Amino acid sequence: MSKIFKKYGTLIALFGIILLFSILKPSVFFTLRNFINITQQISILMIAAIGATFILGVSEFDLSLASTVSFGGVVAAGLMSSGVNWIIAIIISLAFSFIFGVMNGFLVSKLKLPSFVTTLATGTLLGGITFWYSGGTIIFSGIPDDFLIMGQEELLGIPITSLIMFGISFFSWFILSKTIFGRALYSTGGNEVAAKYSGIKVNKVKIIAFATSGVLSGFAGILLASKLGSAHPTAGGGYLMSAYAAAFLGTTLFKEGEANVWGTLVGALIMGIMANGLTILNTPYFLQDIITGIIIVAALILRVSKKA
Amino acid sequence: MAAEIVLSIRDISKTFPGIKALDKVSFELHKGKILGLVGENGAGKSTLIKILAGIYHPDGGRIFIDGEEVKMNNPWDPPEYGLGFIHQHLNMVPFFNVIDNAYLGKWPSKSAKRADTEKMKKRIEEICEKFNFDLPLNASVKELSTAQQWMVQIIRAFITRPKILVMDEPTAALSDKEVHSLFEVVKKIKEDGVTIIYVSHRMNEIFNLCDEVVVLRNGVRVYKSEINETCVEELVEKMIGERKEKEKFNRIKPGEKIIFEAKNLGSEPSVKNVSFNVNGGEILAVYGLQGSGRTEIAEIIFGLNKKYSGEMKFMGKEYKPKSSNDAIDMGISLVPEDRTREGLVAIHSILDNLSLPNLEKFRGSMGYFKKRKFKETSNNVLDRLKVKYRNINDNVNTLSGGNQQKIVLSKWLIKKPDFFIFDEPTVGVDVGARRQLYEIIHEIAKNGKSVMVISSDLDEIMEINANRVMVMREGIVSGILNEYDHKDILNLCYGREK
Numbered sequence: 170m171s172k173i174f175k176k177y178g179t180l181i182a183l184f185g186i187i188l189l190f191s192i193l194k195p196s197v198f199f200t201l202r203n204f205i206n207i208t209q210q211i212s213i214l215m216i217a218a219i220g221a222t223f224i225l226g227v228s229e230f231d232l233s234l235a236s237t238v239s240f241g242g243v244v245a246a247g248l249m250s251s252g253v254n255w256i257i258a259i260i261i262s263l264a265f266s267f268i269f270g271v272m273n274g275f276l277v278s279k280l281k282l283p284s285f286v287t288t289l290a291t292g293t294l295l296g297g298i299t300f301w302y303s304g305g306t307i308i309f310s311g312i313p314d315d316f317l318i319m320g321q322e323e324l325l326g327i328p329i330t331s332l333i334m335f336g337i338s339f340f341s342w343f344i345l346s347k348t349i350f351g352r353a354l355y356s357t358g359g360n361e362v363a364a365k366y367s368g369i370k371v372n373k374v375k376i377i378a379f380a381t382s383g384v385l386s387g388f389a390g391i392l393l394a395s396k397l398g399s400a401h402p403t404a405g406g407g408y409l410m411s412a413y414a415a416a417f418l419g420t421t422l423f424k425e426g427e428a429n430v431w432g433t434l435v436g437a438l439i440m441g442i443m444a445n446g447l448t449i450l451n452t453p454y455f456l457q458d459i460i461t462g463i464i465i466v467a468a469l470i471l472r473v474s475k476k477a
Numbered sequence: 478m479a480a481e482i483v484l485s486i487r488d489i490s491k492t493f494p495g496i497k498a499l500d501k502v503s504f505e506l507h508k509g510k511i512l513g514l515v516g517e518n519g520a521g522k523s524t525l526i527k528i529l530a531g532i533y534h535p536d537g538g539r540i541f542i543d544g545e546e547v548k549m550n551n552p553w554d555p556p557e558y559g560l561g562f563i564h565q566h567l568n569m570v571p572f573f574n575v576i577d578n579a580y581l582g583k584w585p586s587k588s589a590k591r592a593d594t595e596k597m598k599k600r601i602e603e604i605c606e607k608f609n610f611d612l613p614l615n616a617s618v619k620e621l622s623t624a625q626q627w628m629v630q631i632i633r634a635f636i637t638r639p640k641i642l643v644m645d646e647p648t649a650a651l652s653d654k655e656v657h658s659l660f661e662v663v664k665k666i667k668e669d670g671v672t673i674i675y676v677s678h679r680m681n682e683i684f685n686l687c688d689e690v691v692v693l694r695n696g697v698r699v700y701k702s703e704i705n706e707t708c709v710e711e712l713v714e715k716m717i718g719e720r721k722e723k724e725k726f727n728r729i730k731p732g733e734k735i736i737f738e739a740k741n742l743g744s745e746p747s748v749k750n751v752s753f754n755v756n757g758g759e760i761l762a763v764y765g766l767q768g769s770g771r772t773e774i775a776e777i778i779f780g781l782n783k784k785y786s787g788e789m790k791f792m793g794k795e796y797k798p799k800s801s802n803d804a805i806d807m808g809i810s811l812v813p814e815d816r817t818r819e820g821l822v823a824i825h826s827i828l829d830n831l832s833l834p835n836l837e838k839f840r841g842s843m844g845y846f847k848k849r850k851f852k853e854t855s856n857n858v859l860d861r862l863k864v865k866y867r868n869i870n871d872n873v874n875t876l877s878g879g880n881q882q883k884i885v886l887s888k889w890l891i892k893k894p895d896f897f898i899f900d901e902p903t904v905g906v907d908v909g910a911r912r913q914l915y916e917i918i919h920e921i922a923k924n925g926k927s928v929m930v931i932s933s934d935l936d937e938i939m940e941i942n943a944n945r946v947m948v949m950r951e952g953i954v955s956g957i958l959n960e961y962d963h964k965d966i967l968n969l970c971y972g973r974e975k
Contacts, residue, residue: 349836352829352836352846359823360818360822360824363820
């Protein structure tokens, strides 16, 4: 029994939460429409959390995630409001996020700086740049309707954001679990020295992981701007904690002690369903934070007891 | 033997899930004697010591000290009864100095006041004087050599003035010369009237130091003897349960072709002007003390040290590796000295570990890893090497030391290199698996590949019976021998010849 709980505790928690809200508010919560909504509500978080999954895979941290989310949205929106075609605006925004990620990866791998403090610093720097570029205010004028489709429309009854999230999840799962790059990534995280002695190009692997985190965070910010129809220089603030929480929750599932995409999805679902259900129940917002905090600590305890 | 009994262990048992680690083990310790405790990996030595140290709790049995029964419930109980420990792994805070590490958790009063520091320092100086230790007390331990770190451990154990000292494989990380000075220290401790339990894999140490010996096998005490009434062969027989002669391997006649050639290799300060070559089908042993430059040569060849001088040739062509990756691509493999740190990703599966250097070879479209095909290849190699494992998806840290080393070796065998470098191939590997590893080394040479075995274990070099032995001393090659015995090698090593 305790074995099953250890192995599937996080999954059991997910179903427990679903069951709880279903009993409390069956008419609103336990509907197909609401579940579809939940996938849409978690999609931006999930995309950022996949970036965090790559980073945890190489046993590093990227605390610039939140700044990158804000940055991605602001740059795209800013370019559009100054008349740049929306597709080109997205590409430029992603390119900058990519370069920023590569820079983080370079500092951490080649210069051997500790990722925790380094990304805290580069994230602060990027936050400053975002404020500077946006003038510190919300950007909403001049954003074309075409840009809003991916964040607000549906395809065959499913939000496009959700489809994008599933697409990225599936692709990332393939990369991490099925390709030689995924193996190189996990071995770098598992024992960098042994990986290097086996001929893995550990620096390159780390740079790619940080670049992926940069691009996915930037894209999450773009999607957020599309969903809201506007971009704010601090819009990404809440995503750092939630994204790493989801990825950490995910390490308790499927792949022993290691970050993986489907585990992260379960983590994001737990966070999303909590938010959704508690909102339906009209609970005060701070309760969400309290419960989220408890869940994450519980997951970490589970993870430690699993390793022992 | 009329000496009084200071410690008596009676019918100690301990079961872990699925394993009976200790089965009614009993023995006595006589005052002022050194008791050798030997057994293969997994025989139960470490478990027994952890029980004495209060880390594990026995399922049954009793411990008596000076005739009175004691219970070791916590790690802080044993010092109360006069038991001191020097554990296998040096658990120290690297950036603390000698004093702070020696006194870690043993501070003389509740608050670490200035006066206490003086008191602590004085006590340490007393101990240093007693054992002739030359230690910079204010240096942080990370700046000390391994041997000096051992001194810190000994100081640490002596702060509480133990009556009984337990030493768990104290020489595992030391070179022969350092071992020699450790011996002197152990003998001094004995003269001081302290009784010692000495755990070791190395037979010559047991016969050099101990008065009595106890053999454990699979958790059972199978043998006990005065040291002068037994011999190495007998102990080994008791340890492995069947008699195994340490027979030398037959030499293989090496090929004519030079595979690897080094000319005037240098890297200050550890390697100076080193030249040698290795032919196809040849086993070249490299012997030297720690710090003699033997591992550093391997690092240069394997592309881990780019700042070297001199030239290398591989398969007749100029060879200038910029990374381990270059070396591997060319067909050079290294089985590194520190298996857990450099050889394996401990938390990953056997299959994952085997795949690391072979990823490109099993690349499918879109970077897909051909797992099924790789698994087949792996299974063949694992079978050939007689690796004992349950499932290829189990984590490597569930395997014994010998099997872990076979995994490191297997990953390279799958890669099929032309030049194998082994750095201390059998550290922490039990006697049985050792022989198997030597067999594999010979098989590699038989297939025409070149092998370089770096070792600080003379018996190992003798048993492998390498075609040539290159002896290193302080960064230079002090000689390359075709025919040799223990004495020839040691003479070159300590510089008594020429």
